[in-house]
Amino acid sequence: MDIKELKEILKTIGELNLKEVHIETDGMKIIVKKSTGEEANKENYVNIEINPKEKSEQNQIAKEIKEQDKETPPAKEMDEIPSGDDIYIVKAQLIGTFYAQSAPGEPPYVQVGSKVKKGDVLCILEAMKLFNEVVSEYDGEVIKICVKNEEMVMPGQPLFVIKKF
Amino acid sequence: MIKKILIANRGEIAVRIIRTLKEMDISTVAVYSEADKDSLHVKMADEAVCIGPSQSHKSYLNMYNILIAAKITGADAIHPGYGFLSENEHFAKLCEDFGIIFIGPKAEHIRLLGDKAFARNTAYNAGVPIVPGTRDKIYDLELALKEAEKIGYPLILKAVSGGGGKGIRIIKDENELKRIFKMAQREAERAFGDPAMYLEKYIAEAKHIEFQILADKFGNVIYLGERDCSIQRKNQKIIEEAPSIILDKELRKKMGEAAVKIAKAVKYENAGTVEFLLDNEKNFYFIEMNTRIQVEHPVTELVTGIDLIKEQILIASGHPLSYKQEEIDLRGHAIELRINAEDPEKNFEPSPGKIEDLHLPGGFGIRVDTSIYKGYFIPPFYDSMIGKIIVWGKDRNEAIIRANRALDEFKIKGVKSNVKLLKKIINSDKFKKGHVHTKFVENII
Numbered sequence: 032m033d034i035k036e037l038k039e040i041l042k043t044i045g046e047l048n049l050k051e052v053h054i055e056t057d058g059m060k061i062i063v064k065k066s067t068g069e070e071a072n073k074e075n076y077v078n079i080e081i082n083p084k085e086k087s088e089q090n091q092i093a094k095e096i097k098e099q100d101k102e103t104p105p106a107k108e109m110d111e112i113p114s115g116d117d118i119y120i121v122k123a124q125l126i127g128t129f130y131a132q133s134a135p136g137e138p139p140y141v142q143v144g145s146k147v148k149k150g151d152v153l154c155i156l157e158a159m160k161l162f163n164e165v166v167s168e169y170d171g172e173v174i175k176i177c178v179k180n181e182e183m184v185m186p187g188q189p190l191f192v193i194k195k196f
Numbered sequence: 197m198i199k200k201i202l203i204a205n206r207g208e209i210a211v212r213i214i215r216t217l218k219e220m221d222i223s224t225v226a227v228y229s230e231a232d233k234d235s236l237h238v239k240m241a242d243e244a245v246c247i248g249p250s251q252s253h254k255s256y257l258n259m260y261n262i263l264i265a266a267k268i269t270g271a272d273a274i275h276p277g278y279g280f281l282s283e284n285e286h287f288a289k290l291c292e293d294f295g296i297i298f299i300g301p302k303a304e305h306i307r308l309l310g311d312k313a314f315a316r317n318t319a320y321n322a323g324v325p326i327v328p329g330t331r332d333k334i335y336d337l338e339l340a341l342k343e344a345e346k347i348g349y350p351l352i353l354k355a356v357s358g359g360g361g362k363g364i365r366i367i368k369d370e371n372e373l374k375r376i377f378k379m380a381q382r383e384a385e386r387a388f389g390d391p392a393m394y395l396e397k398y399i400a401e402a403k404h405i406e407f408q409i410l411a412d413k414f415g416n417v418i419y420l421g422e423r424d425c426s427i428q429r430k431n432q433k434i435i436e437e438a439p440s441i442i443l444d445k446e447l448r449k450k451m452g453e454a455a456v457k458i459a460k461a462v463k464y465e466n467a468g469t470v471e472f473l474l475d476n477e478k479n480f481y482f483i484e485m486n487t488r489i490q491v492e493h494p495v496t497e498l499v500t501g502i503d504l505i506k507e508q509i510l511i512a513s514g515h516p517l518s519y520k521q522e523e524i525d526l527r528g529h530a531i532e533l534r535i536n537a538e539d540p541e542k543n544f545e546p547s548p549g550k551i552e553d554l555h556l557p558g559g560f561g562i563r564v565d566t567s568i569y570k571g572y573f574i575p576p577f578y579d580s581m582i583g584k585i586i587v588w589g590k591d592r593n594e595a596i597i598r599a600n601r602a603l604d605e606f607k608i609k610g611v612k613s614n615v616k617l618l619k620k621i622i623n624s625d626k627f628k629k630g631h632v633h634t635k636f637v638e639n640i641i
Contacts, residue, residue, distance in 0.1 A: 038293065041264050065268045075245035077268065079260045126548045126576045128251070159537070159546035159580040181251065183231075183576065 037079075112177070112189055119169050121191040123184040127156035127163065131180045139180075141191070145173045153191055156184065171195040198222060198273045198297060198513050202266045203237065205277030206256060207567045208583050209491075210237035213275050216505040225269045227262055229255035231575040236567040243269050250577045256280045259287050266296050273297035273512060275505075279579070282488040283310060283359065299512045301466050301487045308462055309485045313356045313394050315458075319482040322461045324454040327473060327481040329396035337377045340395065344373055347397050353377065355384035356392035359484070361431030363387060366398055396483075401633040402473040404428070405440055405480070407455035408496045410507055411464045412517045419452035420500050421526045423492055427621060429544075429637040434614070435621060436492035437531045438499045441592060441630040442474065451480050458485060467493075467508050491534070494565060494586040498530035529595040530588045531622075533603065535566070536580045539612035548576040552610035557602040561588040561595075574611055582613075592630075596622055 037059070044052055044063055052063040064076040112120065123129075131139040131154055140152050147153065147167045156163045175192035178184055200223040203210045210226060214237060217224045226241030231250035238244045245265035248255035255261070257280055266274055274296055276282035288303035300306075309315050313333045316326050330343045333356055344351055344367070353376065355363030363384050367373045377393070385391040408420040424440035425433045443451070455470035469486040493504050502519065510518060537547045554570045566583025568574065574582060585602045589595030603619050621627055624640060 037260070041260070041267055042294065044264065044267060061264075063264060063268060075243065075265070075268065077245060077261050077264045078248055079258075079264065125545070127546075128576060158548055158576040159578065161546055183250065 111175075113174070113192060117195045119167075119171060119193040119195050120189050121153060121165060121167065121193060123156060123165075123186055123188045123190055125156060125158050125163070126183070126185055127158035129178045129180065129182050129184050129190065130155040130157060130162075131176070141173045141176075143173055143176060147171060147173060147193065165190065167191075167193060169193060169195045198509060200225065200269070200271045201273045201275055201299070201509070202227060202262070202269065202271040203241070203275050203277065204256070204262050204281055205275070205279070206232055206235060206237060206578065208565045208581075209277040209489075210235075211240060211567045212494075212565050213277060213505055214240050216503055216509070220506060220509065222509070225265070225271050227256070227265050229577070231577055234572065236569060236572075245269060250575065252280065252577065259284075259290055262287075263290060263294055263296070267294070271296065273299055273509075275299040275508070276488070278488050278491055283486070285310065297512050299466070299508050300489075301464055301468065305462060305464055306487050309464075309487050310359070311356060312354065312358065312484055313392065315484055316394070316482070318461050319454075319458050322454075322457045324457055324482050325480060327396040327399065327483060330394045332394075333392035334394055335381075335392060337374065340373060340377055340393065341370065343395055344370065347395055350398040352396045352398050353380055354394055354396060355380070355388055355390070356394055357388035357390035358384065359388075359486075361428070361433075364431055399473050399475050399481070401635070402475055403440070403442060403632075404433075404471065404634055405443070405451070405474050406469050406471045406486075406490075407452055408490075408493065408504070409455050409459050409464075409468050409470060410504075410511065410517055410519075411459050411466060411468065412511050413465055413514060414516050415460070415463070416517045417456045417459045417464070418517060418519060418521045418524060419455050420496050420502065420504075420524055422448060422451065423495055425492060426632050426634050427627075427637060428634050431634075433492065434534050434536075434637065435531065435618065436495055437529065437592075437595070438495040439526050439529065442478070447478060447480075454480070454482070458482065466511050467504055491581070491584070492532050494563060494584065495530040495532045498563070498586060498588045499526045499528060500524060501527070528588055528590045529592040530586060531595045531599050532584050532586045533599060533618045533622075534581050534614075535583045535585065535606070535618075536614045537574050537582050537611045538580050538614055540614050540617045542612075544614075545612075546576065546580050547612040548574045548580075549611045550574075551608060553607065554609070555605065555607040557585060557605035559601075561598050562602050563587075596628065 054061040062078050148170050151167050152164045154165050171193040174194050177189045202225040203213050214224045224241040226237045226244040227247045228238050229250050247261040247265055248258050281287040283306055285303045285306040288298045291298035319326050334340050349369050351367050353365045353367050381391045404425045405422050407422050411417040422440050423436050423438045425436045427435035467489055469490050471483045472480045474480050538544045539547050550573045556564050563586040568582050587595050587598040587602055589598050599622050603615055
């Protein structure tokens with residue numbers, strides 16, 4: 032599907048008085064929910080995902096998102112945080128977005144099993160367009176990553192569990 | 197005439213635009229990310245459409261989601277506000293293709309003036325002074341060193357496609373240029389997708405003076421006076437005022453006419469801002485033109501009595517300008533104070549979070565443009581500017597007194613703000629005397 036066809040589809044969806052549209056082809060997924068009446072405000076929803084093979088800027092973004100999703104280690108259950116004298120829990124210092132890697136497409140800073148030294152960067156927390164590196168305070172091994180890539184974290188929320196050497 | 201407008205933005209500017217649209221009896225469509233479902237602009241608009249997840253590139257920068265939101269709600273036009281897609285030529289072009297009016301200049305204007313080297317040449321050819329420096333784009337260090345020798349150090353290295361205070365470095369000497377050039381180029385390529393650079397002479401203790409212009413589709417262009425935006429931190433403006441106390445009538449006319457010349461040279465349409473540096477001998481130099489409504493537009497509104505958003509919409513609808521140049525009269529003095537959710541005591545660390553309590557200032561001569569309210573959670577995904585207090589006084593002195601009262605009344609709990617710093621600045625001797633330049637704040641903190 033090319034951009035021209037996409038434009039046609041979008042035009043048609045706009046002109047038809049449909050309540051909900053799902054279109055899925057091999058190249059793209061479109062979801063549009065449209066509501067009428069008093070409650071209209073909170074129910075409208077649009078989202079378009081485009082095949083990463085296409086070349087437009089939009090597709091580049093879609094591609095980056097897919098890559099990020101692929102590379103992010105899956106988050107494990109939050110409630111299982113081990114404790115002990117040799118356990119170091121890295122907590123978020125501020126409200127922000129958790130990034131496991133320096134830029135989309137780059138490998139994550141650490142994974143479960145990574146050996147880290149004191150001062151090594153573990154992740155980035157982005158708050159209001161500023162990027163803050165989170166570093167390890169001990170030498171050790173990452174035994175758990177508590178949050179998903181691009182998840183919003185709150186101060187005090189555990190990010191990593193590190194077993195100290 | 198336009199009947200329904202989608203506002204492709206969030207925060208205070210979305211609220212500000214909706215207010216004018218209500219007065220014009222135009223229906224409003226808000227768009228929002230998942231993080232913004234409780235935002236004020238969503239509550240105030242007639243309709244709202246969720247356009248994706250919290251991160252800007254998945255929502256407020258997602259052109260197709262925004263266009264389809266416009267289509268399903270039947271909006272005639274899109275107002276982009278500032279930031280996000282406001283200076284994105286592809287988006288402006290897509291709007292044209294979809295038969296939706298983009299409230300702003302044509303895609304072509306955004307493309308041409310977004311290229312700072314082109315903009316400099318346009319000004320030069322129109323007979324407007326530019327900051328001494330290179331007029332061709334520079335791609336390699338050899339040429340940069342050669343040109344730098346001609347201009348003399350210190351100088352400023354800028355990205356041709358940069359903007360908003362980003363992609364700018366002051367270079368002290370040859371060694372620094374050697375060290376930094378490639379890195380700056382890489383950064384520019386990453387941030388703006390363009391490695392082209394240019395050099396400008398560094399003008400010490402310069403003032404940042406910008407002129408608001410309005411241009412219709414019939415070639416009429418007027419200027420609405422200037423704004424002094426010299427109070428900056430890290431190239432980000434924090435206090436702006438109109439008029440500038442440095443300019444007299446004669447210089448204002450000269451600079452205003454220069455701004456009009458540049459707009460006419462590219463057959464510009466809609467609202468725009470022409471930025472100049474003014475050195476301490478009152479020589480002015482063109483720096484760049486912004487093709488959008490600006491954060492600080494309210495100071496111009498307060499001294500001219502003209503609603504700039506309304507004029508933007510009228511121009512986009514094909515109306516000729518509502519005012520002639522001789523009808524533009526500057527009355528009194530206005531100061532804008534930008535409120536940021538940040539902690540100046542902790543190196544300006546961002547401070548998102550829930551607003552536990554809030555009291556906004558009011559009364560004669562005070563305008564507050566904001567989207568925050570008590571109980572609102574300021575999300576960490578977007579800019580730290582959470583609102584603007586704009587004060588008007590019959591003269592600058594009265595405006596400063598009123599600004600003090602406004603800042604005293606402003607109370608926020610739950611997040612940190614820069615209010616104390618703003619007070620410190622407006623009560624400093626240098627600010628009161630108007631002896632401020634673009635490096636003033638770095639010196640005070």
